[in-house]
Amino acid sequence: MDLDKTDLAIVRGLQVDGRLTYETLAQQVGLSRPAARMRVQRLLETGAVRVVAIVHPAVRRLTASAHLAIDTDGASAPVAREIATLPQAPFVTLTSGRRSIMAELRTAGFEELERTIEHIRSLPGVRTVDPLIATRHVKDPYLLADEPTVTVQDELDELILTELEGDGRLPFAELAGRVGLSAGATRSRTLRLLEGGVAKVVALVRPEVLGMGYLCGFSLRIDGSAALAAEGVARLDRVTFLSTCLGRAELVGTITAESFGAVRATLETVRELSAVREVESWLHLELVKERYDLGPRTT
Template structure:
């Protein structure tokens, strides 16, 4: 799907706040409300854009994570798809580099993380697994910058989050029907969850549609303290993800760039940083899975035809 200048303007607004009303969105991009709604719906229907709630991992108890580099016996595609079927694996790619597959695991504690890594090791076709255990998330476009304020979530809160993780633009009226509350009570609870840092709603867009179709992973080894280098790398626009880790490297991350020369320039700039003793890199060739909702092992269910018809012209707010 090709996105024109106006589509990109719409996407940028939804990446900041995925629950903007069509009226507000239309004012910001200079279109009528019906035209804005039509563009959003076209992008959603094509699969080029998804608008979902990203719930802070701490809320789900996902306190441990790791990045795995995986080599295989034979074809890597079937192994990548088997890993993608694991709910603990929100991110899986086929790569060009020393290893054939890169994946991220997120689990409830390190004991479960160890079990998930062992499960990957035992999958048919897996030859080697090299994990980098995350100690701190330094930059993540899908993670709120601070842990959410301490709050007790009840069953209704969790049901609201579950629904918004599947469809972040659900109108309050439909969301209320699904969770069994009034529209007013649902709105109040939802805003409390969003304002409290429990979750944020945003658009997920394939990078190539934004002119940033080249993704490169990297692992950095350091000679000194990690913080000064990490702060510098996290400030670069093309570094879209960064975490501190334990293992063969001190930092692991992702470069998202508009071209191969831009990727190379970023890697060269990284290698030139003081205290960087080595940089390993790999190209992400095929994104097998990128899902951070509770139905991560399978596509989110589509709404029923009746519900879709009833809310087709409704705003989320």
């Protein structure tokens, strides 16, 4: 869908705070409240934007993560879609380059991470799984960096989070009806969870909607300190994700850009960094799954 400047301003506002009121959005973009509400609803109905709660990984006990480069025997799309059914895999793409599939895993500890990788290796059609084990997420638009200052107290708190993971803009009155509390009590609990860093409500936007439809993954071999090199790479605006890791490379990341030329220019800038010894890159050809609003699960 084509977005005008006002639509884009609304989207960027919701990326910062997905529960901004229509009145606040209207003031920010210079519209009436009904006009702002109509535009938000249109964005949501087309699927260009989803507004969801991202729960802090510590709350979900998601303490381990990895990036998998996967080769297949035969067609890769069916394998990618099978991997995408796993709750431990929030991100799965079909890619160009040496490997045909890239996937991110987030699990409740390294034992579950190992089991999940072994399960993927056993899937029909999988030839090779090459994991990079993440040690630190340096830059991640969907990760709450600071530790929560409050805790999830009971099942009602958990239910509120689950409902907001499905629809981050649920009005307090409707949310109250779903969880069985008064509107006032629901509002109080919700604000406590959001302000305490347990969750953040954000807009998930397809990159092409913002004119940034070119996604390139990369891994870097580093001379010297990976942490110091990561600081320089993370400062690049088009680098939207970056993690330090163990395996065939010390850093893995994503470039989100407006053109192939912008992707190339960013890769060249990365190559020029003195600590970078080797660069491997690939294009994300099809986004099979991107869901960081993962509710509680048992494994």
